[in-house]
Amino acid sequence: MERRQLEYFVEIVERGGFTHAARSLHVAQPSLSRAIGNLERELGVTLFHRVGRNAVLSSAGELLVDRARLVLRDLAALRTAARSAAEGAVGRVDVAATSSSALEPTTSIIADLREHHPGVTVSTSSAQSAAEVVTMVLQGRCEVGVCGSRERPAGNGLVAHHLRDEEFLLVVPPGALPGAGPVVPPEALRGMRFVVPQPQTAVRALFDRLAGTVGDMTIVAEVGDRSVVLPMVLKGIGAGLMPDGWADLARRAGADVHRFDPPERLPQWLVHRAGPVTAATQAFVDTTLSARDTGQSPPD
Missing domain, CATH: 1.10.10.10 (Winged helix-like DNA-binding domain superfamily/Winged helix DNA-binding domain)
Known part of the structure; x- marks a missing residue:
């Protein structure tokens, strides 16, 4: 063979x-x-x-x-390990990420990699849920994954590192909550209309939980591409629930951003298979954990 x-x-x-x-x-x-x-x-x-x-x-x-996918990954790991001994980390790492995790911390990780490991190229693949990220890594379709999950991701041969607790925010059209401060209670959502992603996502799970507790929260648009939520919010179609990685972009675009009291948080994880990995994958993992350990996110 x-x-x-x-x-x-x-x-x-x-x-x-x-x-x-x-x-x-x-x-x-x-x-x-x-x-x-x-x-x-x-x-x-x-x-x-x-x-x-x-x-x-x-x-x-x-x-x-x-x-077959896993065998090819292992062969690539052996090949790039030999090259990296002389050239440093080189090659491509395939990363599976949910939409919020693709924004942060993945964007910052890629920026750090570009500075410290210029021979590494990152290719990202989108996933709807943490379970899909885990599946993509275990099947060998991607070498590493970043996702949010209330439970530590688990699977045979899977390694999971806790990165940080991602915070979810309320994003509304400018002036939609007159008199509201930067922090609002969940009850402030009662009577509001929302643009939401499709089921199986962390944001949709949060919306469903809040709607079940607060009540009278109406879905006016359900989108498959979560990048259109913010433009819809700015058009006045409805409010949105977004991870904190979107906060600066939402504010610069003109939306009002509010935190919740108590905060709504979701653990973020870095996952990869146990055993040998390519030099590019190891550089991605090391860069991610280094950023975590220097104070950007809590330890395991």
């Missing part, structure tokens, strides 16, 4: 078929089909069922694809 065969196998899965995978890999489709055929013969199983022009994973293929 060759590394190239595993790369071809995973690319076909990621691209949804042989045609798109061949185009992405810059190889002729017959060569790609021949390599997969050889892999199937070596393994003694059928990896794909050919249905018309489509390739559908077999049950054996479904069992092997995550293992």
